[in-house]
Amino acid sequence: MRIGFVVNPYAGMGGKIGLKGTDDIEEALRRGGEFVAPGRAREFCRDLDADILTCSSSMGGDYTEGKIVYEPMGRTTADDTRRACRKFLAEGVDAIVFVGGDGTARDIYEVVGMSVPILGIPAGVKMYSGVFAVNPPAGREIVRGFMRGDAEVVEREIMDASERAYINDEFVLRFFGSARSLSLKYLLQNAKRIFGSENDAKREIASFLSLICRRGTFVLGPGGTLKEVGKQMGVDKTLLGVDVIENGVLVAKDANEREILDAISGKHARILVSPLGSQGCVFGRGNQQISSNVIKRVGVENIIIVSTPHKLMHTPVLFVDTGDNELNRNIAGVKQVIVGFGLAARKEIIS
Structure with a gap:
């Protein structure tokens, strides 16, 4: 060959x-x-x-x-x-x-x-x-x-x-x-899919997360579900960028890696992220601002993954590609994914 x-x-x-x-x-x-x-x-x-x-x-x-x-x-x-x-x-x-x-x-x-x-x-x-x-x-x-x-x-x-x-x-x-x-097996990613209207599911998830995000520091990744979180909080969150919210206030909009690290410095922060539809990537596709440095600073235990039920059902497997193989392995495993108001599903993440 x-x-x-x-x-x-x-x-x-x-x-x-x-x-x-x-x-x-x-x-x-x-x-x-x-x-x-x-x-x-x-x-x-x-x-x-x-x-x-x-x-x-x-x-x-x-x-x-x-x-x-x-x-x-x-x-x-x-x-x-x-x-x-x-x-x-x-x-x-x-x-x-x-x-x-x-x-x-x-x-x-x-x-x-x-x-x-x-x-x-x-x-x-x-x-x-x-x-x-x-x-x-x-x-x-x-x-x-x-x-x-x-x-x-x-x-x-x-x-x-x-x-x-x-x-x-x-x-x-x-x-x-x-x-x-x-x-070969699950080693080739799927193409991204844009699913039809899931507005009700997004609003339900956002209603739950907006209560959580009122207090504390949160790094919000890209996507329609997380934009809806910002909307319900009265915050102008970007659709395709990464934003930081502190106590319900937008403190960094469309932030790069350095701006995120500055915004969360000295604080207990959490990351909210939604995988790409059908493709299943949690970190490493379109959200590289949430870098391995940011994830290590926040801690793997402070990652919150969210997805509408329909999108998750049509995503065979989740994966991470942070550029740091050890960190990928630490994130991997069976994780909870928020799919509704107080509802979660378990999904495997591979590295």
């Missing part, structure tokens, strides 16, 4: 600093964005014995000893990703593995289509497509399974949220097409 391997080195830089993507690399660098993809690429490549074709330097060669078949000139762009994939196809690869987010997946899909399976190692801010492994080690296991003949070739959706709408706190999810991907 020959595997094409390409890295978008700038993917995910906007996550912790509160950008809704990394389309504007200069802005991410100006705000102090940290490189995420190189670490993810190294983690995926660790102890992976495979026939890999890749690109030079930060697009692949820095992380693996695979054969270099494409060399970018200067700062890499989406065009480099497309050219690399054309080269992979010309070399007859059996699958393409990439490190990046939905934008990278879309760039690759434009070239590859359904010709060979593609597998994403999650490193972006937005990862709503169904071609991503739940984390880098899972991606490594899927590739090993593919080489053994154990992995299943499946059809998955390529999705992306409009970054322009995202910046304006509006969620517009677009479908670009169906790609072939690789699946």
